[in-house]
Amino acid sequence: MTGHNKQQEVQPELVYTTSDAMMETLRDAGVEYFFVGLGSDHASLIESWAKAEEQGKDMPKIIVCPHEFLTLSIAHGYAQVTGRPQAVFVHVDVGTQNLGGSIHNVMRGRIPVFIFAGMSPATAENELPGSRNEFIHYLQDVPNQAGIVRDYMKYTHTVNSGKNMKQSILRSLQMAQSEPKGPVYMMTPREVLAEEIEDNDVQVDHFKPVEPQGITGSQADHVVNQLLKAKKPLIITSYLGRQEEAVPELVQLAESLSVPVVESGPYYMNFPSDHPFHLGYEDYTGSNESTDRVKEADYILVIDCDVPWIPLHTKPKEDCVVDWIDIDPTKENIPLWYYPTQKQFQANSYLSLKEINKQVSQLDLSTHKDAIALRAKGLKAKHEELLSRWNEKAEESSYITPDLLTKTLKSVLDEDDIVMNETISNFGAVWRNIRRNKVGTLYGAGASSLGWNGGAAIGAKLANPDKRVVALTGDGTYMFTVPSSVHWIASQYKTPFLTVIFNNRGWKSPKLSTLGVHPDGVASTNDKFWVNFGDNARMEKISEASGDAIGYAVSSPDELREVLEQAVYTVDNGRSAVVNVYLEPQTGQEL
Template sequence: MYTTSTAFLEALDEAGISCIFANFGSDHPALIEAIAEARVSGRKIPAVITSPNEMVGMSAAHGYAQVTGKPQLVLVHVECGTQALAGAVHNAARGHVPMLIFAGASPFTQDGEMKGSRNEFIQWIQDVHDQRGIIRGYTKYDTEIRTGTNIKQVVHRALQFTSTDPKGPVYLMGAREVMEADIAEPVTIDPRQWRPVDPGALTEAAIGRILDHVEKAERPLLVTSYAGRNPDAVAELVRFCERVGMGVHESVPSALNIPHDHPLYLGNQWNEPFQNEALAEADFVLVVDSDVPWIPSHNKPSEGTPVVHIDVDPLKENMPLWYIGAEESVRADAQTAFAQLNAALDARKPDAKAVKARSRHYAAASDRRRAEIEAQAAQPEGLITPEYLTATVRRHIDPDTTIVLSEGITNYTVIANHMRMTRPGSYFASGGGSLGWNGGAAVGTKLAAPEKTVVALSGDGCYMFSIPSTVHWMAAKYQTPFLQVVYNNRGWKAPRFSALSVHPDGYASKANDLDLSFDPSPAYADIAAAAGGAWARKVERPEDLDAAVAEALEVVRTEKRSAVLDVWLSHL
């Protein structure tokens, strides 16, 4: 047999897709049959990873792509499965993560005219006017497969879109009759004709203007959020900053952009309502790959400071309100841009005295920051603090073999500060704002990098959003053990902060209950133990934490099963 579904699987294999994160439905008989036939005949197809929840499956594809840079397939059923992807689509879009979504569609015949015609009642009620429109606002490309004769071209075109900057999810759909259809001749295609578009680069004029700004500045500052999503960009970024004496500030970082022990690293900022000192004193700001380089209501460069913006998406085309007052914006790839700037510096030697002065200034600021962070990490009396918890986890990991996933929300800054990761590709956040990414992402990360120790750090709200019963069932089935640390403050702290920042003296500031508490607290660790046989422990006292973290990591590394630490912090 050679059907549209057969050709679809072949196209995935040709494109180098390793995994199908699948949530099968009544619209997938042709694909289920084609997968079974391929296994019997010995034809190579991607591994099928059953994902009982669609958002977890897409989060797993997200984690896999963050580690490898390669898109994977997320397979869901009709409009119901498409809607169930929920916030994972937002995260992939905002995080610039490549992936291919394929959904079935209700059959378009009902009297048995074609193979796959309607034979279940749900095929009438799942037929909607615009299934693709459900997530069109979050995808780079969408279309419907109408025939098997050109399905490979359609699949490769979709993958070309998803893998070209700015990266993001793409969506295909196909009805049962189309996916069941026989193809007279096998489809042959050359995947090399569908490679991603080459990355953008700086013009010679832009290079000159940027270097002119740096040369004139006493306090040049680089602000970035995700230049390090390509680990190869980090070395070029660091080399450039070292050669000109430029400080580096991370704003809402979703990747490691510079080793956090580097003397030019000045820290990170999320929602903290204060003016960043380095940003205020900067007399030139270079923004590279950042959606939110600062929050201008309380933090921004000083008036008159020139700003240049380099980004894969400098217009932020899917953000209706966005501007940062840049005098120049350039669409370019970060690695390419920094390599160009470094090449230009070979001919245009920086002023060694000025570079030394800048570097010395930033190194002193970096040293002061590290001393403050170390002081915060002391073992407390009474309740465990987020700082002490994060520092304890750091002491027990090997930074060269560990990947940290952060969804700490109100503890994002604490996690970035106290984990202090140094290896490119060792730290990720979702890049989006829909909570629950961390669990599925941990499964996908471990699939992509089985030799690494994966540590997911999340708030208790994010832990519940992550569907831990599905996550830990998948982790056990597919042998992707990881350490999950729950920062448990028994509720949603972020909405409390948001309310009080707008109404600091209002009724909410005086209320005893804002309906944000999770009391009585669920047994978070026990959920994972019941669903996937995970090692589980609740920790309430600082003196018990060190041993608990050590034992949890030993379980992950030697017993090859997940471990969940439910760590109680002060109540929200």
């Protein structure tokens, strides 16, 4: 009997299952990608996807990810640049655990994402299709699988019947996309995924996220009056740029009343860096230009920000009025958090700024004209002074400094390039010198579990295949990205991007933290911090071995620009590039 005849005889019976309903519902809800790390719990899902492909049905594109941390980081980056949640599939409890710190990142970054994990089968003697047939089904049966991630999720749910799978998925997506946005986690036993069900017609439009709300007219009037009354008003933000339409509204307000803007730990492009009313960054150390702005202000409007200043280092004057507009003004998931404010508004920043600008446009500002003009003149002078200081930091030296690296990098990038920034101890240098001025061109994790940048860059590239994507990372952070998996995926799915490693041969941040607490301690005196890596790791070679990328290493300032230009050329021609930039090494003993 021929193989062809055998194939004809074993045509599978095509029944409609919970897995089919799941795939169709996610597709109809606008999910474009399934980022997957599959296991035995996903058998019926795999069958469903194969069946859909065989039948020529539209379905989300499947991206195979060899590591779960990376899987969620890709979804994170994609949702950041598009605003649209994608689906992540992980394997029972062990795959859920392997998500690791990425669940912290999506929670703190308020990233909408749908995470699905199977569960060990709930039957053991073939009572139902999908019953236990492997020894791991016993070992992976844990008492509280959702408890692994519950503290980091907006919503967790176990689906116990395929008959309401569609409704459960749509409710989960509704929760993920309602402000404050965030991740959701769904799970179900293998038997439920294999269950034969009747297709039911559930309307996606009946599960829309909660409509955003801005501040009211009277609340906007209060903010405007405070801005007009203040002699030294100040606006602070961190993530207003997550809504790109909010940025021009902030610019309009700043220009209308000559109000300076400071970005505190920004992880979006919130306000054009070269705008004359941009007065610098708060990098959470208190040792930079924004500290004086906070101390001098008599009115501060905080918009979309978690940590506007560090009270240990600086705080406003006693008589300074502080108002707060935020999707999450009381930070319900941060146990120790308090910033004395006069008014807090739980509101959408874009809609709120529109209302504030509407109020301003209806005012007769003639009595304030001179004060506004004088303040504008002073702000422009401060901005120019700031730029001058920043340029001095980037002057040539005998080794490559973070400021020289970022200034040179800016000169070889285009304004439309998307920069994913996870440089940690070198955040300040990136903000000072990369200076993005277009919305949607700068992103950070908004959190602290290192390794986000590699997966996030792939997500950004999937969402913007025609744009150049650049990941900036420290050497320690680069190792956390799971680089072998990152570059395999980038090669497999044609998402080339540029990685620039700020290599100071170790974890600089723990050293800085130690010095911050014990500046004259024994570690400082003996210069021993257990954070140095030395020069042995050729990190750029990982990308060559695992992902057909081209790796570069550079330590001389004279060669820096040429190497960066070569790397950009490599990416523009369809291959990823990794530039390992050796900065001045840390002092301190080796590991």
